[in-house]
Amino acid sequence: MANDTIKLELEVPGDDFTRAGEASSTVKGMLKKLGFSPNVVRKVAIAMYEGEINMVIHGGGGQITVEISPESGVSMSLVDHGPGIPNIELAMQEGWSTAPDSVRNLGFGAGMGLPNMKKYSDEMEILSEVGVGTTVNMKVHLA
Amino acid sequence: METKNFFHSVTLDREKCHGCINCVKRCPTEAIRVRGGKAIIITERCIDCGECIRICPHHAKQAIFDPISIMDEYEYKIALPAPSLYGQFNNLDDVDLILGALKLMGFDDVFEVAKAAELVSDATRKYMLRPDIPRPVISSACPAVLRLIRVRFPELLENVLPLHPPIEVAARLAKRKAAQKTGLPYEKIGAIFISPCPAKVTAVKMPLGTEKSWVDGVLAIRDVYPRLISLMRHVPASQELSEAGRLGVGWGGSGGEAAAVLKERYLAADGIENVIRVLEDLEDEKFYDLDFVELNACSGGCVGGVLNVENPYVARAKLERVRKYRPVSCNRLPDEDIMPYAWESPVEYEPVLELDADLKVAMEKMKQMREIEGRLYGMDCGSCGAPSCKAMAEDIVRGFSTEESCIFKLREEIQTMADGLSRISSVLPKASQENK
CATH class of the missing domain: 1.10.15.40 (Electron transport complex subunit B, putative Fe-S cluster)
Incomplete structure (x- = not known):
């Protein structure tokens, strides 16, 4: 059924806050046009936006691969080559943040990124190695 | 493309259209194409925002509204002036001059939309006390914004304030009052709106949230304006007509509705591009801690409507001058019941932008x-x-x-x-x- 899917490769620039959210916005627009249910669109948009912001704040940018399938929903793979997450369990706690003040001053870094990604995706796995980078795989099911 | 039977107040004068692409580029819902050298509107996508009317260098895009002669169709006619009308005149600090001039123009009575706006604001405050509503509450008074949300932001529909806009409330109250006073049946009473924008015309002909609008006719401010100017000097002194306060009149400019909610955590955006940006961000839950979001398709709010005479920012300043001499608010709901202000039918998603239903x-x-x-x-x-x-x-x-x-x-x-x-x-x- 791989033939049915649409695959997107998106670059997330690491140093430009004003462009953070472009990738999720592109995907959101596409899903709306495809006629995915508003709820699926919203879940993908929020989960992916949070991930994208994390990639900008912590990961120095990276690549997002999105696969859209009419059967199984939307899969997202967010890959960065940043510092990695030393303690994933801690990072998953609401309010835990390692964002620097410069980022907090912009209204980010509230420690809700990963918890929100978990909340809005139906499946999520984090693969991270300190000094190598982080990959977050998320899936949003249909309906 | 299939075209459903949609009414729109924005239309094209084919003779004047050069087939350039100014409007095509400007349209926020990509509803215009040029075919055979003339612009066409994909009707189910059009939200009547009036951007094409504003941008067209050849004045080929026009708004349909009623002629002043529509007044003659009713035995008893009531003018419903929009708050933005008050911002169109020079050196004016007394609203009664405008209202008096409307009466001299032939209206039997005047019912200010600003008065109804204060009631809607009160109903909004009461609605917002409910603990179970999705927040932030998004205003529904701008018909173009409501139509935009309906086709592009379905997930936000549940946040939209499910109350009638002030114009609809004004028409209902004015007609009931007139029926009681005159004993005439409703069909002989005409509630005629003096409008700053074409989207309001659509909202009357094809209303959302109700089966049928109580507004009987819509006149353009720019048509009424020259008559009012000449009649104003004949308005007898010491007539006290205005029943609206600062909060109601403030609805004429961006931020007025939000301020009247009396909540600190609000946001007011105006201009269709800005409105879209805010809606996109709301959809992605980028805002925290907001209670109310006011959105107006026109820059500056209703004073920026294309049927106005004055530059929106000048009108805004003039509106402030008029407001200064008014009490804060003159109208409150008689009780806790907001049902008379609530939509009778829900506004539902129109998936007109989807590529296919399958x-x-x-x-x-x-x-x-x-x-x-x-x-x-x-x-x-x-x-x-x-x-x-x-x-x-x-x-x-x-x-x-x-x-x-x-x-x-x-x-x-x-x-x-x-x-x-x-x-x-x-x-x-x-x-x-x-x-x-």
């Missing part, structure tokens, strides 16, 4: 679209009549355009043909080649 077919079309887009030049020049190459690719898969409509593709083909011709012409036939 997800698999839509996926196939999306793939084709991406392929076609990859073959186009990405200049977004608009020569094909679509606002961008992406929109053109979409038109092609919808069967509404062809790749040959792209002038760059056409040039490419001519180049190939020319190369072919030149190659052929340089090859001499065997018969004319010399034998060596």
Whole structure:
């Protein structure tokens, strides 16, 4: 059924806050046009936006691969080559943040990124190695 | 493209249309194309925001509203002046002059939309006390914004304030009051709105949230304005007509509705591009801790409507002058019941932008679209009549355009043909080649 899917490769620039959210916005627009249910669109948009912001704040940018399938929903793979997450369990706690003040001053870094990604995706796995980078795989099911 | 039976107050004067792409590029819902040298509106996408009317250099895009003679159709007629009307006059600090002039114009009574706005504000405050409503609450008073949300932001519909806009409330209250006073049946009483914008005309003819609007006619501020100017000097002194306070009159400018909610955590955005940005961000839950969001399609709010006379920012300043002399608020609901102000029917998602109702077919079309887009030049020049190459690719898969409509593709083909011709012409036939 791989033939049915649409695959997107998106670059997330690491140093430009004003462009953070472009990738999720592109995907959101596409899903709306495809006629995915508003709820699926919203879940993908929020989960992916949070991930994208994390990639900008912590990961120095990276690549997002999105696969859209009419059967199984939307899969997202967010890959960065940043510092990695030393303690994933801690990072998953609401309010835990390692964002620097410069980022907090912009209204980010509230420690809700990963918890929100978990909340809005139906499946999520984090693969991270300190000094190598982080990959977050998320899936949003249909309906 | 299929066209449902939609009414729109924005129309095209074919004679005046040059077929340029100013409106095509400007339209926030990509609802306009040029075909056969003339602009056409894809009616189910149009939200009546009036951007095309504003941008058209040839004045080919027009708003439909009623002629002043519509007043003659009613035995008892009531003027419903929009708050933005108060910002159109020079050196005016007394609203009663405008209201008096409306009466001299032939209206039997005047019911200020600003008065109804104060009641809607009170109803909004009461609605917002409910603990179970989705927040932030998004205002529904701008008909263009409501229609935009309906076609582009379905997930936000549950946040939209499910209350009638002030104009609808004004018409209902005014007609009931007139019926009691005169004993006339409703059909002989005309509630006639003096409007700053074409979207309000659509809201009356094709209302959302109710089956039928109580407004009987809509006049453009710019039509009424010259009459009022000449009649104002004849208004008898010491007439106290205005029943609206600062909060109600404030609705005429961006931020007025939000301020009247009396909550600190609000946001007010105006101008259709800004409104779209805010809606996108709201959809992604980028805002925290907001109670109320006011959105107006026109820059500056209703004073920026295309049927006004005065520059929106000047009108805003003039409106402030008028407000200064009014009490804070003059109208409150008689009790806790907000049901008379609530929508009778819900506003539902109109998926007019979807590629196909069947997800698999839509996926196939999306793939084709991406392929076609990859073959186009990405200049977004608009020569094909679509606002961008992406929109053109979409038109092609919808069967509404062809790749040959792209002038760059056409040039490419001519180049190939020319190369072919030149190659052929340089090859001499065997018969004319010399034998060596």
